[in-house]
Amino acid sequence: MSEQVDQIALRRNKLAQLRQGGKPFPNDFRRDAYAGDLQNQYADTEFSENQVPIHVKVSGRLMTRRLMGKASFTHIQDSTGQIQLFLQKDQLGESIYDEFKNFDIGDILGAEGDLFRTRTGELSIRVKNIRLLTKALRPLPEKYHGLTDPEIRYRQRYLDLLMNDTTRSVFLTRAAIIQHIREFMISHRYLEVETPMMHPIPGGAVARPFITHHNTLNMDLYLRVAPELYLKKLVVGGFERVFEINRNFRNEGISTRHNPEFTMMEFYCAYADYHDFIDLTEELVKSLCQKVIGREQLNYQGQEIDFSGKFECYDMLQSILRFNPDISRKDLHDERAIRELANHLQIQVGSTDGIGKIQMEIFEKKVEQKLINPTFITGYPVEVSPLSRRNDKQPDISDRFEFFIAGREIANGFSELNDAEDQAERFQEQVNKKDAGDHEAMHFDADYICALEHGLPPTAGEGIGIDRLVMILTDSPSIRDVVLFPHLRHQQPPAE
């Protein structure tokens, strides 16, 4: 008889035998303890022969095993951690012990027995009974080096989560961050809402949308690029403080900082302005550092970032001059000079772009990446802020800020434009730009104008990029490390 060599085939044979024995996938085992909880609870406990034994039932995945004739050690892993099992032939009986020897790494099992400490001091369970609950047909990656291939880590994230502690920890931290943000907002009297993901007109941000189609209505719909306009309609409707944590979709490039779908929190507060939101953002980010991460100094990819003390805040044009002493204030305000400057800096400028847009481009290229410690930038041109309120003193500047950490834009907020007629004019400007060939310009959203005409109270609004914030707080170099299933190209079958 030829020897079985394929690990998967061997496991399938074992499953086939289980099927013959009936009930190959039982679901009647109930645990009463978790590995990690036991490790914490009994960290300092000594166990002696004459005390009443502590009996526990655990379940999880078989990760390692060391078979030594009539006794064996294995580790099983559940959602909280690992615990060692000690199995002896004379304790378990020959048939169960032989069954156990037939288990494979990766199998899911349930075990019960008494807690004890081995000679080397490791908390373990002296197993009295053990059962296979799910047969794993494929082997796990190697136990020592784990799984490092980034492609498999992303495509088969479950393997990454099983094998890599740091991956598990990043996503646990992500969940804790989002929970903390949600509680923070609720405690500030914000109402959590859900607004449409499918929009008849894409709006609320400058970005290329994904297009889909509704068959019954026979109409194209756009996956939302931002929830902004709907959230402000809710403020019109009297929900004076609202927030939404959810996905936005932008049909643009994929990189270490961009996934086509990404998570944003947007929130709006009536009778507040952008200064209030600068303060709120600082309070939120600081509380995340203190309560979730436990530190106010973080290292992000080798850079020290200091979240203690008052966050810096200054004006966009100031910041350009501050980081680029060779640029003069005069040049930034002169149409001909600034175009020349942009050209010199190898910035592509469109024919419809005004001074404000070019200033913004220069800022993005020459300043953004240098804003390492948490920094608010204000004074954005109205030209690049079609939904923001005009500044009372400088009508070409908007009441807007952006927030940066580690050279990355984390948040964007402003006092909302609640003048319906001004908003209609600005939409019209966007439409004119679109007609002139600017594909990024916004549509005219008459529905939104109608809502504004009913009266939007003076309101502040903001969006915070959750993925980028999580990247910084977990020291993750790529957005793919903080999104469970990042988008990758299809794996295509090999050519014929």
Next chain:
RNA sequence: GGGGUGCUAGCUCAGUAGGUAGAGCAGCUGACUUUUAAUCAGCCGGUCACAGGUUCAAUUCCUGUGCACCCCA
């Protein structure tokens, strides 16, 4: 869009100045009742990403394609 790097066993990686490939772990057989990268003995396991080209001979050199990662725009 441009440039760079990678793709070899289930996993982690060597290697071939062109002559069909190795290790560790995993797996299989056996020994072993306190191991923990268990140990010891023996064994199995490969379309060297894919397609062309050069060559007596290509996993290796060249070209293209795919996927991934990094950098730039």
